[in-house]
Amino acid sequence: MSLTLRPSSFPLWPDCQRRQFSRMAPITIKDAGYSLRQIPTSVGASVGTGTHTAVATAMTEKMNTGRLPPDNMAEDAGVEELTKRIQAEGVQWDDTTPNLNTGQKQVRRQYRVYRLELAEQLKPIAIERRITVRTKRGNDLSGQIDLTDEGIRDLKTGTVSRSNIAQYGGYSMLRRSEGGKVAHIVEDYIQRVRLDEEQPMPVAIPYEPALAERVAGRIIGDIEDKYQKFLDTGDNMVFMANPSSVLCSEKFCAAYGTTWCEEWKR
Numbered sequence: 001m002s003l004t005l006r007p008s009s010f011p012l013w014p015d016c017q018r019r020q021f022s023r024m025a026p027i028t029i030k031d032a033g034y035s036l037r038q039i040p041t042s043v044g045a046s047v048g049t050g051t052h053t054a055v056a057t058a059m060t061e062k063m064n065t066g067r068l069p070p071d072n073m074a075e076d077a078g079v080e081e082l083t084k085r086i087q088a089e090g091v092q093w094d095d096t097t098p099n100l101n102t103g104q105k106q107v108r109r110q111y112r113v114y115r116l117e118l119a120e121q122l123k124p125i126a127i128e129r130r131i132t133v134r135t136k137r138g139n140d141l142s143g144q145i146d147l148t149d150e151g152i153r154d155l156k157t158g159t160v161s162r163s164n165i166a167q168y169g170g171y172s173m174l175r176r177s178e179g180g181k182v183a184h185i186v187e188d189y190i191q192r193v194r195l196d197e198e199q200p201m202p203v204a205i206p207y208e209p210a211l212a213e214r215v216a217g218r219i220i221g222d223i224e225d226k227y228q229k230f231l232d233t234g235d236n237m238v239f240m241a242n243p244s245s246v247l248c249s250e251k252f253c254a255a256y257g258t259t260w261c262e263e264w265k266r
Contacts, residue, residue, distance in 0.1 A: 001028070003227050005135070007143040007170025010219045011163065012247070017226065017239040018263075019247065022255045025227075032234050034260040039251070040090040043097040047192055048157040049085055050107035052146065054078025055114050055155055056128045059147060063124045071115060078107045092251060096159055096194050109199045110157055110190045117202050118188060123149055131174040137224050145171050151184035151209070161189045165207050169216025172209045182209045236260055 003025060013020050022029060026036055058074040061067065068074075082103055085091075097103045124147050132142040147153040152171050156164065164187060172182045185207040191200045229238045241263040247253060248264055255261035 001231065003028075003139045003224070005139055005141045005170075005220055005223060007141075007167045007174075007216065010166035010170055010216055013166070013219050013223065015247065016242040016245045016253075018236065018241040018255055018261045019245070019253045021223075021226075021230075021239050022253070022260060024223075026254070028230075029236075029260055032230075034236060035258045036254045036260055037250070037256065037258055039254050040092045041085070042252075043086075043091050043093050043103060044158050044192060046082055046085050046089075046091050047097055047103050047106050047110075050078040050082030050103070051110045051114075051157050051190070052078075052128075052155060053081035054107060054111035055119075056146070058111075058115065058119055059122065059124050060127045062119065063127060068115070068119055071112065074115070075108045075111050078111055079104045082107050096192055102195055105195055106192060110192070113190060113199055113201050114155070114188070122147065122153065125149060131178060133174060133177045135220065135224065137228075139224060139227075141170065141174060141220065143167075143171050143174050145175065148175065148180065151182050151186065154185075154187050156187055156189045157192050158189075159192050161191070161203070161205070165212045166215045166219050168207050169209075169212030169214065170220070172213050173216060185209050185212055 009020055009024055022036055029036060054074045054077055057077040058068050061069040086100060093099065097106060126148040128144055128146060130142065130144040132140050135141055145152055146155050152168060152175060154168060168185045172185060175182050187205040189203045189205055193199060226238050241261050242248065243263045248256065250256045256264050
């Protein structure tokens with residue numbers, strides 16, 4: 001039984017393997033006799049998806065025609081995607097985004113600062129294109145890179161900036177697997193803030209491609225080792241849990257309060 005390894009799951013693997021594997025392979029876990037919970041998507045992720053859609057709409061138009069579309073075209077696409085996701089999947093609101101109207105406005109203004117600061121200067125050759133390769137151990141490494149030029153540009157939104165070097169190492173591996181160049185890796189971080197605060201401009205965060213690939217390679221190896229041991233033994237303790245993690249709560253973890261993880265108990 002093969003496993004799909006998604007680079008977006010790599011950064012939080014060291015924080016709690018049990019939580020991350022519950023996101024990676026819930027069916028495998030349930031088939032082994034363990035229970036998991038269903039949790040709604042966080043509003044931060046939903047606003048991020050809307051902003052990504054707005055940016056992808058604009059940059060695809062630029063890639064195809066050499067010109068950016070009218071701002072309302074990209075913004076409307078982002079707001080529509082945000083609304084559709086929330087209606088289909090539900091959402092956990094937070095203090096920064098307490099309702100849909102706020103989220104829609106945040107998507108629009110996050111896109112606007114990207115448009116103002118970055119969209120004109122970037123020259124994309126691929127947008128939101130998924131690449132999948134088979135690892136030596138027979139699993140699939142699969143990722144969707146936001147924007148490819150002579151390197152990798154990835155858009156991140158959220159209330160806090162975190163290190164995503166492991167994710168970008170996975171993207172770099174994928175890009176190079178098809179003969180592409182990765183001269184640089186840059187994260188474009190746009191902070192999600194309350195509407196009564198001024199929207200910050202994007203912050204460009206560079207990562208060193210060779211180091212990123214080394215980090216990702218270690219995590220891929222660890223996931224594959226643990227996965228095979230779990231298939232062999234069915235023991236959930238193969239995956240280390242971290243009850244000290246700030247994400248160890250019923251709000252963020254599908255394993256919290258289930259038979260898949262008991263260490264959460266206080």
